[in-house]
Amino acid sequence: MTTTTPPVAAGTQDTGSPTTRASRVRTRLSSRTATLVAIVIAVVWTIPTFGLFVSSLRPENQIKTTGWWTFFRDPEFTLQNYQDVLFGQASGSGQLANYFVNSLVITLPSVLFPLAFAAMAAYALAWINFRGRDLVYIGIFALQIVPLQMALVPLLSFFSRGVSLGGVTLMPAWNLDGAQNFAQVWFAHTCFALPFAVYLLHNFVSQLPRDLMEAARVDGATHPKIFRTIVLPLIAPALAAFGIFQFLWVWNDLLVALIFAGGSDVTAPLTVRLAELAGTRGNEWQRLTAGAFVSIVVPLIVFLSLQRFFVRGLLAGSVKG
């Protein structure tokens, strides 16, 4: 990406065009309006989350009877909701600590696998000469437009019934049980992530300087060696960008998890559990508010600490086209 901030020459802001008094007043007015509009948007965008957060810290009977804005008039503060929703034993309490672990177990491999596979593929597509290279790249690129809805039904039957062609079993059913079901979630997430991952990383890998690659080849480095020692360190920011992307996507995903992890407490992630609570216990706001925050906090930390990489990846992935 080449979106550098244009250098603003010092002092060009206020000198320049001859400004009459009226126009100066108008400019100041319009900039006041501008600031006001910006603040209004910012407030509207932040208030709902803020309200939820405040509510999650209020006692149950207060959440259910008064608005969260009354908190500031008579603040009463408790962590009981978090205690209940994370560790409570009652069936409706959430038991989110358990689902939190599930989310972690789902997310880690679902980020690592596509990251590694896509980096290798991107390198091959950018720096190894072979026949049909462009065709393969265009094929992978084009797969980005296939909505994952197109793959769900057959992929589920691939896991549960295997593949047979004309009565001959080419591939048996996976027959997974309990925690093993994580494997099919990882598999599905990896497959669905690859087209975009290859595309994004290819954008970076193909922009590495040609001289560097050729010098390495002349020195007798093999492709795996170049990939490991030169390419991987250089595209680390891109790997970080895609890693964050994929992390947010997998952690926040509901559809893939619903279908491949199911609703069981052994495999279902936080999102599935929360959606369930929102459906069946839609008025238990003390649990929903705290629960929503439990699910939000990890991606928010990742996002805020690594925002720089995320934005760079976003721009490279979308604007370059």
Place this chain on the structure above:
Amino acid sequence: MNFDFAAQTPKLMMLLWGLIAFAVVVGGLLVLLDVVPAFFARRREARLIAGSASGAPPRRAKPREGLFAIFFLLPTLLLLLIGLVVPAIRTTLLSFMDGGSQNWVGLDNYRWMFADDSIVRVLLNTLIWVTLVPLVATSIGLLYAVLVDKARLESVAKSLIFMPMAISFVGASIIWKFVYAYRGEGEEQIGLLNQIMVSLGGEPRQWLLDSPLNTLLLIVIMVWIQAGFAMVVLSAAIKAIPADIVEAARLDGVSPWQMFSQITLPSIRPAMIVVVVTISIATLKVFDIVRTSTNGNYDTSVIANEMYNQAFRYGQNGQGSALAVFLFVLVVPIVIFQIRNIRQQRREG
């Protein structure tokens, strides 16, 4: 504190297995690629030496680039084939079969889609979503990007709008459901929207039950999430406008509005198209918001939600597949539009 650590062990073991599998597959592949060619290279060298000793003409070593490429690409291509290409073809075939995928039914599933009133409603809702979300989200994102450009605390201001992107659709739906929460008339309201209604002298409403208003309120959630994306991309595009153009315009004494409509807008057109296209595609596939907020009841369902219901709740694989194919068909023209735009840019640029 009651947290059963023992119950977590099998999962963590599974995670460990997953990570081991990762190390073995990726590490193994790289080692394999390192060792095997080195082995062949040594053999070739030995043969060359032997050949030159016996006086036979040395065989020319053919570059084996293609072999490397195959191994580098193997995991990706295999997974894409199993996980995406074959399933997509199968889904297309299934869409011409009945619910149990036993008999061919021709175009019945597609006819059903446009004949059944509830499904027509679903298609209509999707149309409303895909018209409004890109339009509103992009407009707000652009407005905000322009307003905070070069302002004090710009990065903080941007983070506020951008933050919803880190929140799951499920989390966002809960956040907004709380805003729309309803308490009977006379009771104290706990939802912000109804509180505002009441303090303006109106009556509290069950927002999510009233069609078609409820669809609009769900759309608000999607706009809330996507505006940040639009803002970031457009803000970068605005900053990429060459400073001398902006400066020249300022010297000519253009008004802020002229600056916006004649300098900013044309300069960021390519980025605008990308934003609109990306948001449109994301909106077409929206599922989580509708499922979490209303479960598709009260006339709020959209294609992706209905597809899930048909295929995975009612066991109607044929109808579900037909909806998936239709979703794909809707995405294609948007993408073609984008590709044509990129080509045009390249020609101009």
